[in-house]
Amino acid sequence: MTERADRPERITVGRLKSERGWTDALVRDFLGEPDAIVDNPHYRKAAPMRLYLLARVVEAEGADAYKAAREGALKRSM
Numbered sequence: 001m002t003e004r005a006d007r008p009e010r011i012t013v014g015r016l017k018s019e020r021g022w023t024d025a026l027v028r029d030f031l032g033e034p035d036a037i038v039d040n041p042h043y044r045k046a047a048p049m050r051l052y053l054l055a056r057v058v059e060a061e062g063a064d065a066y067k068a069a070r071e072g073a074l075k076r077s078m
Helices: 014-022 022-031 054-061 066-076
Strands: 011-012 034-037 051-052
Touching: 011 014, 011 054, 014 022, 014 051, 014 054, 022 066, 051 054, 054 066
Parallel strands: none
Antiparallel strands: 011 051, 034 051
């Protein structure tokens, strides 16, 4: 997603998972409710997209609790 000057950058759950290694449980536990919910621009009948502020994601990723939880998730996925 490109950032516009009048709107902070947001990231979808799909990108969190594919690009940054998040899981559904990590999103639920460390981000909670999305900052915005928008219609899916690619598929009219698809579920709405949950968007999170990238700054909030980066802040969560820096927390020791997140790092420990992500490490545990990685071990379980092996």
